[in-house]
Amino acid sequence: MAFDREALLAIRxxxxxxxxxxxxxxxxxxREGGVSTGLYDSLNCGMGSSDVPETVLENRSRVAAAIxxxxxxxxxxxxxxxxAMVAEPWLPGQGPRAxxxxxxxxxxxxxxxxxxxAPVLFADGAAGVVAAAHAGWKGAIGxxxxxxIEAMEQLGGRRDRIVAVVGPCISSASYEVGAEFEAxxxxxxxxxGRYFTPAGAAGKYMFDLPxxxxxxxxxxxxxxxxxxxxxxxxxxxxxxxxxTTHRSEPDxxxxxxxxxxxx
Numbered sequence: 001m002a003f004d005r006e007a008l009l010a011i012r013x014x015x016x017x018x019x020x021x022x023x024x025x026x027x028x029x030x031r032e033g034g035v036s037t038g039l040y041d042s043l044n045c046g047m048g049s050s051d052v053p054e055t056v057l058e059n060r061s062r063v064a065a066a067i068x069x070x071x072x073x074x075x076x077x078x079x080x081x082x083x084a085m086v087a088e089p090w091l092p093g094q095g096p097r098a099x100x101x102x103x104x105x106x107x108x109x110x111x112x113x114x115x116x117x118a119p120v121l122f123a124d125g126a127a128g129v130v131a132a133a134h135a136g137w138k139g140a141i142g143x144x145x146x147x148x149i150e151a152m153e154q155l156g157g158r159r160d161r162i163v164a165v166v167g168p169c170i171s172s173a174s175y176e177v178g179a180e181f182e183a184x185x186x187x188x189x190x191x192x193g194r195y196f197t198p199a200g201a202a203g204k205y206m207f208d209l210p211x212x213x214x215x216x217x218x219x220x221x222x223x224x225x226x227x228x229x230x231x232x233x234x235x236x237x238x239x240x241x242x243x244t245t246h247r248s249e250p251d252x253x254x255x256x257x258x259x260x261x262x263x
Contacts, residue, residue: 021125046254100133109260118169119257166226174232
């Protein structure tokens, strides 16, 4: 699908310097530059939302055009550590149940949908392997990031060459949780308590999701950074599930984070 220059210029993804590698295309897309309206204004790419399906498909086509690829794919995300190895395209809404994708095939863009969870993009430019992962707290503690790295190694990736970026997600300043949440992490590993700081109310903590994800990547032996962008605080640029919940709104949009090998 062809778009005029003005339409594509309205889409302004964040790009990470460490992922600006030869042969690698990527972008952490915002909610700006699409055609959705109302709660979904405007670049809602979530097939699981109650937005008009044709509108969502057009938004996804705009993202693919902005990246410069023919095919954009996403999985049915289930907050797991499941990784899909991508060798050929599938139709929108028909992806496997998984929370990460890995490929060594050019022109197959891997897209992760988020609205507070952490999107993580990976690349080994020398091996020609890229990956994208959805890391909510369940997936992050469940090992989705480590599983993604292992899947990249199956296609020839090497930990000492892989670079990863934790994209826009909810920040510690906006992520209040209860004592049972903190206890679950502490039960997994005692040192995980450092990702929680006391909140104003008794028995409440602020959880550092991007910090947790970043440290898991570094611990796994890959070079990793984070964008530092908060989806909850920046309403102009990002959709946020928690912000929608606090406002008792009926639904929310999802933004895409995308990586691909150039054809």
